[in-house]
Amino acid sequence: MNQSEIYPCIIVVLLLYITAIAAAGSYERTIAGSIAFSTAGRAQYAFDIYALNITSSSPKEDLLTDGISVNYNGNFLGHSAIEALMNKVGMPENQADQVLAYITERYGLAQIFFNFYSKNLSLYSSKSMESIFGFSNFNRREALDTTISQEWVPLNFVKDGVNLDDSVSMKDRPIIVDTRIIYVSTHQPSGVPRQSWAAVYSTDLNTGETIRLTPDGLVDLSPSLSPSGEWIMVASFGHIGWHGQTEDLQTDLYLFNVTDGSNRQLAIRNGGWPSWADDHTIFFHRKSDDGWWSIYRASFSAPLNKLSQGHVTVDRITPTGLHAFTPACSLSEEWVAVATHKPGTEYRHIEIYNLTSNSLVEITRGISPQSYHFNPFVSYDSHRIGYHKCRGNASVSSEDVDSLRVPVIEYVKSPLLEISLFRIDGEFPSFSPDGSMVAYISMEGDAIYVTRLDGSKTHKVFSGLVFGLAWDWKKNGIIYTSHGPDFASLSTKVDIIALNVSYMISRGKNDPNPPYRKLTSQGNNAFPSPSPDGNFLVFRSGRSGYKNLYIMDQEQGERGHIWRLTNGPWTDTMCNWSPDGNWIAFSSDRDNPGSGSFALYLIHPNGTGLQKVLNSSTFGRVNHPWFSPDSKSLIFTSDYAGVSAEPISVPYQFGPYGEIFMSNIDGSDVQRLTHNAYEDGTPSWGKTFVSPSDLIGKDEKLRCGFEDDRWLNGNVSHFSKFGCRAM
8 A cells, every 4th residue: 555545544544533532422411400200109108107006905006207208118126136226326225115127218219217216315315326326417306205216328338348328229128137237229230121220238337348148130129037137038030030020020039148148049939028937937928820919828847058949838828809918927926917908998908817717807997997008017026017108197286287298399319410300299291491490290190280490389270181291492381282081092082282381370370271272183192392493393193093203383283284204003102302403202112013112212303314222122111201401311211120129019000110211312321310119200301400408399288199009909901101101
């Protein structure tokens, strides 16, 4: 090659390099603003932990937690654990009668708290306990006159020399043995599509040193400690994996050594939520062949370190004709506390199953018959049965009235410092162009509200069945929505409408028949998203017999200019126009029409440049995409992280796998934003950052407006608006 040939090659290489750098830079994020999202039912949970003294001749509910945020999945600690904690906080012997470990979401993520129930509070000042624990964020709270509530942050710990203090994750099911706390956490990515991040960890209370007890690549849920303190039993996916189950996860029960996770063995095929009666007997739940969830007992005839399937005898305990699940064993009596759901009843209740008489005894129905009761646990002396339920039926003093109200906007801890993350008490949130307001649809899907970004000054601006919501970029106070029933057939009439919310707010009162412009006249149309120049709307329509994307004039609707953007025998839906006008993001099942597996795509508004951003086969269901204000990032809902808890242990979630994720618009640098056992979805991104201290609005009276798992009644017809199902 001569010199004249070399120079052009060098120039070409340099141009390619510069182009590559520019392309890479085009996906560099400008992290800023606020992300709002929906969580199915979560705003109405308001769980607190209660307990009944069953030895009393007239038992009454004792409120064990303080009415702040959501408190659930409690566990009374045993004598050795109480002693370890008393030594930790400097309590004299016998001062703490009971210690309750539980999960709270008061700081925007699921954390572990302890409550000490002491005879003499005056001995323990906040200062002395803070100096012992070494935590600067210590807070003293009193749920009862004899309660100290001490914050405990499990991931304020060290693993492999790395401080995990800032990790955003879900913690669950805390246990203490000796000086170690055992718990479930989702802080470590599985690295496998649709594989849960939930695993069991152990942290030394003194040093903070943390080890993972669950082997890499496996998933462990619902840990239970043997009475000897030597073994942990878990509900595990093992090597089976998760294949989209939303009811029965079909877990197996494994046991392993509590100190380091060694000697891991399969104990029971097809079982969940284990509870030890003694070191040779466990109780667990499973869905029986006759369709009823039931409690089973497993007896081991060999030492646990030499267990084989031939050494395990399994018997069904609860009868057919009712659902029974989430067992909690009494260690000193012949009974098991269970949650039940009986035919013809709406609520789940706590009952005792007497192993001698083989009969059920109702515990909570007579005290609070119209409340859902979840996940019983038993004190070590077998005198108290605890559970959590919505505090809406609890009597509270006047100064606690705010605990019975629901904030319109609730802070959620964000893994990214310059992005604020919050849950809205509604669905399909959409920010105003200036970022000062957010519109949203009621959880029932029958009204539209507009509120300031701090959650104050909420206005109802529309009544009627609606879904999908987008604020116009140019026209002051105009929002677009789909007016009609969701999840309806293609022949069902659903129209795109434009609503002037500024006019409605200026009237200062609700209008039962607010004026609006109807932009479509035929077919089932949904998910309008305006172009940033104020001229066009992209939307999903089934007018051709398939759900594809169309673009129409913003003013005249389909009476003016309309053209088809995508075309095929599949579903293209949930479209969002980028703020820079260059792209339209949408979800599609075109890889496998009708399968329910939606991938994320981009297309230019002129119909060119179609590209797949995230593949459903490798990333799971990907729905509800929304662009960042700088058009360089996307947020969306996905089941990439699977499930984080046994679905039967939480209120009804059609998709208990939906979490909010973020990526560059080319699909790179995917990050998980939310961690919980609920169904998150319909996210949107505004340009204004909102700090937790800015969220001041409290607007709605608590209704405890959730329900038990519909599939316990055989009702599986519900389709989720929030997570990974498309409309």
